Amino acid sequence: MQKLQISKTSVSPEITLSPDDNIFVIRGNSSPEDVRELYYPVIEWIKIFIDDVLDGAFPAFNNEKPLKFQIDLTYFNSSSAKFLYDIIMELQRLSASSIPLIVEWYYNKEDTDMKDAGLDFSLLADMEFTFIPKTD
Numbered sequence: 001m002q003k004l005q006i007s008k009t010s011v012s013p014e015i016t017l018s019p020d021d022n023i024f025v026i027r028g029n030s031s032p033e034d035v036r037e038l039y040y041p042v043i044e045w046i047k048i049f050i051d052d053v054l055d056g057a058f059p060a061f062n063n064e065k066p067l068k069f070q071i072d073l074t075y076f077n078s079s080s081a082k083f084l085y086d087i088i089m090e091l092q093r094l095s096a097s098s099i100p101l102i103v104e105w106y107y108n109k110e111d112t113d114m115k116d117a118g119l120d121f122s123l124l125a126d127m128e129f130t131f132i133p134k135t136d
Contacts, residue, residue, distance in 0.1 A: 001052060004045045012038050013073060017045055019058055022065065026087075027072040030080035039083035046090045054097055066100030072134075073106075073114070085121065092125040102130055109133040 001019055008014035013028035032038045052058060053067070061067045069091055076084060094101045105118035115131060122129040 001049055001057075004042065006038070006042070015042055017042070017049070019049060022060075022068060024067065024069040025072065026084075027070070029074050030076040030084075032080070035077075035079040035083060039080070039086075043083065043086050043090065046087060050090055050093050053094060053099060061099055061101075063100050066102050067094065068102045068104065070104045070106065071118070072104075074108070075114075076117075081117070085124065088121050088125045088127070092127055095125075095127050101127075103127060104132055105129045106132045106134055109135055 003020070004015065004017040006012070006015040008028040009032075011029060012032040013026050013030045015027075016023050016025045018024070030038075049058075053061065071084070088103070091101060091103060103122075105115075105122070107114035107118060115133075118129055118131060
């Protein structure tokens with residue numbers, strides 16, 4: 001499966017989805033004018049990828065090498081939240097199928113709202129996240 005790479009802008013995050021490298025990252029600020037234009041291709045890519053993983057096309061993900069998905073946002077607007085929820089619910093399909101998965105939620109140590117948002121997503125998806133405080 002081809003890697004998906006979207007460069008960040010001042011209003012949209014860097015998105016890197018690379019199964020061969022086990023790099024799955026959404027990083028930056030997410031407040032694009034047209035949130036659908038940004039996230040629809042990402043969600044479609046993730047759906048196909050997860051279908052492939054569930055069909056056994058990526059046996060490299062195991063207990064020694066779990067799939068690691070990093071969400072490292074400094075800000076996201078309410079429109080982006082809906083699409084982040086959709087992405088997390090797709091990831092939940094892996095978790096429900098016992099595919100080893102780690103979701104890392106990064107937040108600024110001072111930003112309790114961002115941590116709380118991650119906790120909310122974790123609860124909604126019934127998945128455990130790893131919360132990683134940043135000091136920058």
